[in-house]
Amino acid sequence: MIDDRLRAHRLFLTDHLRKQTDFSRTAQNLGLTPPPVQKPAPLESRKVTLSVPDQWPESMGRTSLVEAISQRKSRRKYSGEELTLVELSFLLWSTQGIRKMLGHGTALRTVPSAGARHSFETYLFINKVEDLAPGLYRYLPLDHALVHVRDVPGMESALARAAYGQKFVGRAAVTFVWACIPERMEWRYGLTAHRVILLDAGHVCQNLYLACEAVGAGTCAVAAYDQAEMDQLLGVDGEDEFAIYVSPVGKKGVESEE
Numbered sequence: 001m002i003d004d005r006l007r008a009h010r011l012f013l014t015d016h017l018r019k020q021t022d023f024s025r026t027a028q029n030l031g032l033t034p035p036p037v038q039k040p041a042p043l044e045s046r047k048v049t050l051s052v053p054d055q056w057p058e059s060m061g062r063t064s065l066v067e068a069i070s071q072r073k074s075r076r077k078y079s080g081e082e083l084t085l086v087e088l089s090f091l092l093w094s095t096q097g098i099r100k101m102l103g104h105g106t107a108l109r110t111v112p113s114a115g116a117r118h119s120f121e122t123y124l125f126i127n128k129v130e131d132l133a134p135g136l137y138r139y140l141p142l143d144h145a146l147v148h149v150r151d152v153p154g155m156e157s158a159l160a161r162a163a164y165g166q167k168f169v170g171r172a173a174v175t176f177v178w179a180c181i182p183e184r185m186e187w188r189y190g191l192t193a194h195r196v197i198l199l200d201a202g203h204v205c206q207n208l209y210l211a212c213e214a215v216g217a218g219t220c221a222v223a224a225y226d227q228a229e230m231d232q233l234l235g236v237d238g239e240d241e242f243a244i245y246v247s248p249v250g251k252k253g254v255e256s257e258e
C-alpha cells in the first residue's frame, strides 16, 4: 500500500492532467504575448561573444557518437586544467544553442523541448575558463554570447554549501546551473507545463554529458541542492525563476578515467 502523499505526487509523472486542462484558457489561446525567448541582459553589462561551429578547429568535438555514448559516465573528479573559450562555446551550443528562429517567441535549439518553449536560462559559475575572469555569467542564446552577472567571492565554498556539501560542485572549471522560467511553458501548456519542463531538462543535461566526453571533460548531473541558497547565489526570485538542475564541468581527472 502506498501512502496518499506518494500517490498524489505520482500523478505529476503521468499525463492525466492533460484531460483535466481547459486549453482554451491558456495564455496562448487567450492571445497573450509569449514571454521572451531569452531573459534580457542589462544594456550596460559586460558581454563575451562566443565562437560558432564553423570557427572551431577541425579536431574539436570530433569524438564519434559511439565513443561519446559508451564513455559517458558521471565524473566528479576534475584535473584543475582550464577549459578553452572554444570548448565552452561548444558546450553551450550543444546544450541550448539556437538552430533556427521560428518567429516571435519561439526558436528551435540543439535540444528538443515540448512545444519548442525552452523554459531554461543557463547560468555559469566560471572558475577556470581561458580569458574569463571568475564569476557568475549567463548564456544569451540569441546572441550566442555570455553576459557577466556578478563576481562571486568565495565561489567554491558557496557552491559546495548550496549543493549540500558536495565539494566537487565547487571544484569544477565551470558549474552549469539551469534555471527555469516556468511561464514560458505555462503560456502554452497551463497546468501540464511542469511535467514537460522536467523532461526537457534531461535532454539538456544529457547533451552536456556527451559534449563533455567529446572535449576530454566530464560532468555529473546534480539535483540535490538547497533551493533557496542556490536561487540566492543565482540572484533569482525563486518563484518566477529558480534553479532546476546543476552540472559541474571540468577536464577529466585521473580518478575519473578508470
Ligand SMILES: Cc1cc2nc3c(=O)[nH]c(=O)nc-3n(C[C@H](O)[C@H](O)[C@H](O)COP(=O)(O)O)c2cc1C
Pocket: 072, 073, 074, 075, 166, 220, 221, 222, 223, 224, 225
Ligand atoms: C536527475 C539526476 C540527479 C542526480 N543528482 C546527483 C547528485 O545530486 N549528486 C551526485 O553526486 N550525483 C547525482 N547524479 C548522478 C547519478 O548518481 C549517476 O548518474 C548514477 O549514479 C549513475 O552513474 P553514471 O551517470 O556514471 O552512469 C544525478 C543524476 C541524475 C540523472
